[in-house]
Amino acid sequence: MKPLVSDTSVGINSLVHRLDARLKIILTFLSIFIMVSEKQGDVNSFIFYGTVILSILFISKIPLVQFFKRLLLVLPFLLAAALFFPLSVLIGGESISEMSLERSLYVALSIFLKALCSFSLLLVLILTEKINHLIAALQKIGMPRFMGFVIAIMFRYIFLLAGEAHKIETAQKSRAPNIMKKHRLKVYSSQMALIFLRSWERSKKVYNAMLSRGFDGSFKTIKHFRIKPHELIFSFIFLAIFALIRFMEPVLQLFN
């Protein structure tokens, strides 16, 4: 079966991959925070943010096809958020009816760019770190154990669902190859019910296997977290660039 979700960090060795997972998480969220704090409607800065993100993508050696395939999956949601948000919310006290068409388009574009850049950074994070290392790192920086457990189970559940869906689809196709053409909706609904029932059974078995090997709700990993000096320097430079982009314009305006 073709894997639905692959652990892409396996086999690639780049500076971004080697970076301490805790540092990577903090960097990602701080960068996202800096980007989303940009004023609504300001889009110029995103040329620079985009350039930095592309450089990180290049340094991390993530296969571009994998990156853009995943990005494409969320693109409709990002577009929807960008188009519908300005239509439904008051922005800075002025309602959409009072805004010029040009301004509302700029607001929509800035929302889209913020979401796109934030998601790109999150993608770099999850494509350069193993999921269990991410969970362990999140727990080390204070995430409750229970949440780590839920994330881990959810991740494992994706594979179970995909596996069961694949089996059911193969069985259906082998017995009724043309059924999809005639009764697509009926087939999908019965497939969904079966998939959930079978996945439920299997998830119980997986949980039993975890319990029998001492699982107590906390996620532990053999990876030793250690932040090296050069990783700190890299992180500092990265954040400094983001801060520079964010505050460049206000500072220039101050001097003018």
Added chain:
Amino acid sequence: MHADIKIKNLSFAYDKTRKVLNNLNLEVKAGEKIGIIGPMGAGKSTLLLHLNGLLMGQGTIEIGGVAVTKNTLSEIRRKVGIVFQNPDDQLFSSSVEEDIAFGPLHFGYDAKTISEMVTLAIEKLNLKGYEKRVPHQLSLGEKKRVALATVLATKPHILAFDEPFANLDSSMVKQLVNTLKQLPSTVVVVSQSLLPLAVFCDRIAILNQGHITNIGTAKDILSDDNLLNKNGLDLSFYKKICHTL
């Protein structure tokens, strides 16, 4: 030799309509290799899940002198390792190495011991070079080996296997039987494949309608066609084929 597993009057039901295990009694000596056979739905897998407290029925179970209760679960799970029928149910980490280390990590061993345990299990199961591979992308035979390694790594006192020979080709069955033969631990194997059990089991128990109906040496049990037939099992078919060949 003292009894490593002592089960007394064990009863269990998933629902009120039918008891899966009904007053089951069994004793397994330390270092003994025992096969548990029986028709489909006899309660073999259910019995296995009781050995390390994944299920808890009425009656008592003692593992190496320690009663299986909610308070002793951690100790019991260190003593009893279960290898499940489907390796996909057992492998959940992002690399083979992480999966093998999962048990030792959660049983609280220190980093150096964990590394030694993982290395030893990898060597034992011929998994060198697989350390960084993603478990769910391996072949079935490889997955079965990794699943066994994940349990062997914790060095359990007792190893319990649920249908270990299912879906394996003959060369893999041979490999697995040889591995099981060499294990120093007490081994409990639940299986529908009767022939491999004859090779390495000291005793075979028949589980039918929730309790052990017969127990004896592998030869005594597997050569008695009437007894097997009475319990919904059949080896005469394979015996005839072997005779013909």
